[in-house]
Amino acid sequence: MIEEFVVYKRRRENFVFEKRGRPSDIKVGILMPMxxxxxxxxxxxxxAYTYVNSLEGVRAYRYVFNLEEKKxxxxxxxxxxxxxxxxxxxxPFELDYVTATYILTNLNxxxxxxxxxxPIVVAGGIAPTANPLPLSxxxxxxxIGEAEEILKNMIYGAGELNAFKVIEEISCVSMLAxxxxxxxxxxxxxxxxxxxxxQFYSYDEEPIYGYGVRVEVSRGCPYLCAFCMESHVMYPFRYREFAILDRIIEKSIDVLKIPRVIFYSLSLFSVPNMDILLQKLLKQGIEISIPSMRVEHVTKERLELIKALGQKTLTIAPETLLPTYSCKIGKCYNVDYLIEVLNYAYKTGYSHVKLYLIxxxxxTTMDEELKSFEKFSSSVKSIKKRGFVEVTLNPLIPKPWTPFQFLPPLSVLRSRHIEEQYRRIAKESGIxxxxxxxEWAFAQAIIALGDKNTSKLIIDWALSGLGLKGFRKxxxxxxxRIRSYLKNGWQDPPWYRYVDIGVPKTYLDLRARYLKVL
Ligand code: SF4
Known part of the structure; x- marks a missing residue:
């Protein structure tokens, strides 16, 4: 019963658009499968909520998904x-497709x-931009890409009698068929x-990353690390200038009355004048939350500044501890410097530091990976607080429009046996x-590298429940057709025939050869 599947659950929010609707209004739903x-x-x-409601003759309706109650x-x-x-x-992510499919199935x-x-259902996000085929x-x-410039045409197009035709003609909208x-x-x-x-929020449900004003500082990233789909898909690197950021922060804090800024950026310290902006916020008594950083971006001065701005934990993304390999993937740094940074973060009073590793x-071999982790672990033993260093280990997940896109999804399972060894070394060293x-990583790779046939797998998964049991079934x-790319990967990726991200294929080929993928 659809009436039971969709429930009305208004929150006590700081801000809601009170727009008087007319029957002739174009009704636009914003559906977040989370x-x-x-x-x-x-x-x-x-x-989207602000923009859609700002348009004449259009109304926005927000929908979210309660994962526990499945409503x-x-x-x-x-x-x-x-x-x-x-x-x-x-x-935004491949695994969201399964939840979205569950929702759409229940809504017919x-x-x-x-x-x-x-209604016309239009998806967007980094993962579908890279490869829309599994959503066929x-x-x-x-x-395909960033919606700002086409959103207006798409919304008014949806109000036309021949809406599908009008939307199909918009330059970066793929109708897949x-x-x-x-x-x-x-x-x-x-x-x-x-x-x-x-920005709206509920007084009763704290958002992830906490309360505060969310500020998008930049898009894309200048480093184009070999495994990083976000930076390739969002290429080129663009950022907001100091004066613009300053104004956004001032106005948002004035409206929200929360003196805390949550920065969104793939590479915050690649943005010019970021230190000056942080100094200014410190003087104004504003707290911050910053995203993960590259090792070489963490300096003693920044560690002190970020701590003074109220952040208690840090996230650093070295991704590999193999000194000979880090530069190859775009993560050049010195392991001794990382250890120095960790020691200084400890002295500065951070509660813990999270490290991302792949x-x-x-x-590379498992043996050399484990040796480098062992060496690193014994070097941080001088930090006496157990759990101060916290490693988040992810298997390499091959993604479209990166040099690793030619690897088959099955390659992810190669990491199955190394996990226990990492755990043992970490335990011995207090990390x-x-x-x-x-298995979740494997599922992610299957969807990321899928073609039109992968749609069926996603639908079967959604119909079998949203967990790993459903995935196995x-x-x-x-x-x-699925088993074939699962084992062999793609020599000529099918998404090349549907999207042009602006990243040259010869670059991907050459870098894949250099990284011994091809
Ligand atoms: S620095 Fe981070 S965001 Fe930038 S390309 Fe590398 S992994 Fe991606």
Missing amino acids: PYNAAVSSLFFQM VEALDERLDPRKLDLILLSL LLRRLKGNEK DIVDAVV NSDIRRKCFVEDLNNAPHPIH TGFPG GISVLDV ALKMADE
Whole structure:
């Protein structure tokens, strides 16, 4: 029963648009397949809600998903999503596809069954931009790239009688059924892009990363690390200038009345004048939360500054401890310097430091990986606080539009046996460790590197429940076409024929050869 699957659950929020609606309004749903406290942390959710409501003759309706109760929660009105004209579906990560498919199936809105009927379901996000193919039977269209510049046309297009045709003609929207290449849309100058100021949150449900104003500092990253899909898909690197950031922060704090800034950036200290901005916030008594940093970006001065700005933990992303390998993947740094940084962070009073590591790079052996981890672990034994250093270990997950895209999803399982050894070494040295389950990583790789046939696997998974049991069941049902890329990967990736990200294929080939992937 759809009435039971969609519940009206209004929050006590700091800010809600009170827009008088008319029956002729274009009704736009913003659907986040995640719980409320995660959804409000998305700047897309914040931006889309403000922007859609700012348009004449258009109304926005927000929906989130309660994972425990497996119900869609309508935040604005008791409106059945099937009565909408357009649904904007945010899918930042591959595993969100499964939850989204579960939702659309329960609403009878799966592309495969619905056909060209309204509402039009349009997905967007980094993962679908890189490879929209696994969504072929699931949604009507995918936005390739950044939506700002086409959102208005898409929304008014959804109000037309021939809405599907109008939306299909928008340059960076892929309707998937047709086979022409869609070129990525992107905002050339971030300084001119709208930024949400009136950010909503609930007084009763703390958002992930805590309360505060969320500020998007930059998009893309200048380093293009070999494993990093985000930096390749969001290429080129763009940032907001000091004066613009300063104004966004001032206005947002004025509206939200929370003196805390949560920075969104793939590489915060690549942005000019960031230290000056942080100094200014310190003088104003504003707290901050910053994302993970590259090793060489962490200096003693910054450690002190960030601590003084109220941050208690740090996240650093060396990704590998193999000195000969780090430069090859774009993470040049010196392990001795990392150890110095950890010692200084301890002295400065941080509660702990999280380190991201990846296991299973091609051309490296488990033996050398473990030796380097052992050496590192004995060097940080001087830090007496157990668990001060906390490693998050992820298997290498090959992703589209990176030099590792040619690896088969099965390569992820290579890391299955190394986990225990990492745990043993970490325990002996007082290092905390958390490891991403290799099966979840494998599932992620299958979806990331999928083609149109992968849609069926995702639908089977969603119909079998959202956990790993459902994944195993769906995998058993998978046909030979899926098994083939699972084992062999792609020589000529199918997403090349549908999207143009702006990254040259010869670069990917050459770098893949250099990294011993091809
Ligand atoms: S520095 Fe981080 S965000 Fe930038 S390319 Fe490397 S991994 Fe990606």
